[in-house]
Amino acid sequence: AESNPSPTMAKDSRVDTPRRKVFVRPQPFGDPAIRQRFYRRGGTLVANWYFEGVNNGDGARFADILGDAEIAASSTLDLDNDQPVTTVGLGGSTKRNAPIFSIWGPIQDMLLGCGDPNRPGHLYWSKPGEPDHWPPQNNVKVTSVSEELMAGFVYGSDTYVFSRLRLYQLYPALAGETGTVHYQPTDCNHGLVNRRAFVVGYQGIFFASDDGIYQTRGGAEVNLSDESIEQIFRGESRNGLPVVRSATIRLELHENELWFIYRGPGEGAKAHVLLYDLVFRYWRHYDFLDGPTVALSERSLLSAPNVMMLGTRGGLVQKLVGTTDNAVAVEAHLRTGALDQGAPRRDKVYGDIAIDVSRVGGSLTVQGLIIDEATELDPVIIAPSASKDRTVIDALKAVRARNLALDLKWTHATISVYFGTLQYLIDEGIERIRWDTEEIDHGVPGWSVPLYAHISLRAEADVTLAVHNYDQSGVVTTKTYTIPGSSGLKVRRFVPFEAVKGILFKYVFTSSGTFKVYREESIVVVRAWGAAEILVQPFGDAISVSSAEIAAVRGVGR
DSSP, rough: OOOOOOOOGGGOOOOTTTTOOOOEEOOOOOOOOOOOOEEEEETEEEEEEEEEOSSSSEEEEEEEEOOOOHHSOOOOOOOOOSSSSEOGGGEEEOSSOOOOEEEEETTTEEEEOOSSSSSSTEEEEEEETTOOOOOOEEEOOOOOOOEEEEEEEEEEEEEEEEEOOOOEEEEOOOOOOOEEEEEEEESSSOSSTTOOOOEEEEEEEEEEEEEEEESSSSOEEEOOOOOGGGGGTTTOOOOOOOOOOOGGOOOEETEEEEEEEESSTTOOOOOEEEEETTTTTTTEEEOSSSSSEEEEEOOOOOOOEEEEEEEESSSEESSSSSSTTTTTTEEEEEEOOOOOTTTTEEEEEEEEEEEEEEEESSSSEEEEEEEETTEOOOEEEEEOOOOOOOEEEOOOOEEEESOEEEEEEEESSTTEEEEEEEEEEEEEEEEEEEOOOOOOOOOOOOOEEEEEEEEEEEESSSSEEEEEEOOTTOEEEEEEEEEOOTOOOEEHHHOOOOOOBBBBEEEEEEEEEEEEEEEGGGGEEEEEETEEEEEEOOTTOOHHHHHHHHHHHHHHOO
């Protein structure tokens, strides 16, 4: 590489050189690898500076012995071999060799750069084939100062640059000696949340914006932040994961997984690592004692797998191998998702767990998590065993919940889990704030009188039961009754009715809070006109989960 030239020799130092040898001793740079090149202008060569030669050492004397005709065909001096980059400071002053954050390439034999704090929206580039030379005219304004360019990269045969708000595609061209670059916005309408929050691989471009993790291939972006992690970008913690501190986000690709590293609020916060499986499209948590600050997937030789290198906050570089974390045994987890047994709206009562497991040399801890993994149940420890066996444990204590996740944990290498079963009972009640029956006759032809009811329910607040009595002319008489709430507990309430006869009857339950009526457990005692009392179930038997879901989708359920 060749720098810009030294200042022109002072006028009073110039010499008349016809038929004379001139010796020039340059100012040494201070590096024995550096050499000085010499150019001359004058005599018959007044249009430019022409190359004469190079000395044989840093600061060594050079002898000018050539005539004008001998150097007329030599290369001329470039005056724009600036170091990256030349920019404009306060007051319009020129600032040379100003550092920029991001340099990438090569593309079309050029390097590109952005991240100039003096001109945040400008893109810079080098001369084609001369990566050390960045002429001051090689720049273009792509965005406003408020949007600013963040970082760029090469993806396949194309090059792009992120701003804070979107992705731009760049089109370098070898026009003239310095080249030129054009730009165009892409369909990706999310930008980078910080300058290091992206990674490029053959699967695409992965980046963090202010509201999630995205994937693009130069077009419209796809949001990878599903319901399992999206809350941490909205200022809410989720399943032990704190809110994201945007400046700490780092991304890396390793094998078929995307590594998402970040720290929560506070300078001393622990780092968290989330891995996204690019094949099966799901997130999982990778726990460390403190967690890495950065990660680098190092490509191995031949058929060996790639090696993940982790940089810690304390300055250590660690390789992701073995069963210890900085000399502390790693706790292994086998964890399910939040399973709802195909009935997402219904509560279940979870019972025993049976596990086929070999745990020679160490114990196994089983823990349940309910309410979308937000609440942890007390763990149960299974003692070591000399051989594989089936163990039945009461780890769930008949807990009632809509879904359940199981977490199996151990800290040694001799655990093998083969099979497991879970006992549960589906709670047939469905949460609602209103429920009503069709018009029914209690199975009695003619007149009848409902006397009283035993209602099995679970209610947050008081429930109002309205009984509509229809005579043979269709005239309706309505009586209302208040059923006390149960604070969310399942109870059986006695409800006495006023003696109002009718041909058809309709029961309507309403409440300010959610409630469940257990229809198969609720009864009404009815006296047919002129006959004995009978027991009926006017609210119906339990319906299957599949039928309930089909009815809800079709919009015909009551």
